[in-house]
Amino acid sequence: MTAGGKDEPEALDTEALAAESMETFEQLLAESTRIHGHICAGQVIGVRMAMAALERIGISDPKGADRKKLYVLVEIDRCATDAIQSVTGCSLGKRSLRWLDFGIMAATFVNLESGRAIRATAREEARTLSESYCPEIMDKYQRQLEAYKVMPLEELFFFQEVSVQLNDCDMPGRPLRRVQCQLCGDWVQDCREVEVNSKILCRACAGERYYHVIEAPKQT
Ligand SMILES: [Zn+2]
Numbered sequence: 563m564t565a566g567g568k569d570e571p572e573a574l575d576t577e578a579l580a581a582e583s584m585e586t587f588e589q590l591l592a593e594s595t596r597i598h599g600h601i602c603a604g605q606v607i608g609v610r611m612a613m614a615a616l617e618r619i620g621i622s623d624p625k626g627a628d629r630k631k632l633y634v635l636v637e638i639d640r641c642a643t644d645a646i647q648s649v650t651g652c653s654l655g656k657r658s659l660r661w662l663d664f665g666i667m668a669a670t671f672v673n674l675e676s677g678r679a680i681r682a683t684a685r686e687e688a689r690t691l692s693e694s695y696c697p698e699i700m701d702k703y704q705r706q707l708e709a710y711k712v713m714p715l716e717e718l719f720f721f722q723e724v725s726v727q728l729n730d731c732d733m734p735g736r737p738l739r740r741v742q743c744q745l746c747g748d749w750v751q752d753c754r755e756v757e758v759n760s761k762i763l764c765r766a767c768a769g770e771r772y773y774h775v776i777e778a779p780k781q782t
């Protein structure tokens with residue numbers, strides 16, 4: 563076939579398709595806002611953090627072709643965490659999202675295929691830096707929200723290249739182990755049992771019980 567008219571539209575179609583599959587910031591923010599239930603600075607921070615980190619670890623299609631390559635560890639259970647879940651498609655239920663209760667607005671994004679990992683931390687200074695953006699907005703929180711949309715990434719985040727040792731028991735897939743607590747009889751999956759005085763116990767029976775039983779079920 564000779565060069566000319568026929569090839570060009572095909573090339574354009576491919577480009578258009580690629581552009582369509584790459585969700586834009588606005589689309590991702592709208593989706594995370596829907597899932598989270600409201601728009602807030604945390605949604606903006608979370609969406610921008612996740613987009614920037616995914617790009618740095620070479621993940622372009624987190625909910626499609628790359629979905630099994632991605633693993634995220636979040637260090638806080640706040641608004642931005644929902645945005646990170648929404649953008650990456652990673653979740654607790656899929657075991658591709660892990661929550662570490664550190665209380666730090668940070669998350670580490672891991673490319674399981676390449677081993678490349680980026681820890682992104684929201685900079686505390688961003689609050690003050692945001693004051694020089696959108697000065698026309700009087701409300702402080704509204705101004706932060708709008709400023710976070712346009713501020714350069716380096717004013718919002720620190721990015722560290724890190725290496726993460728992931729535990730086999732924390733990975734997606736079938737549980738490696740299911741054992742029964744020798745005290746209460748509950749079944750414990752994923753290696754979360756503990757051994758106390760040579761007894762296999764669930765964490766509750768080992769002293770971490772967070773509830774107090776008021777009414778026990780009937781014995782069967
Ligand atoms: Zn929120």
Ligand SMILES: [Zn+2]
Nearest residue numbers: 743746764767
């Ligand atoms: Zn138990």
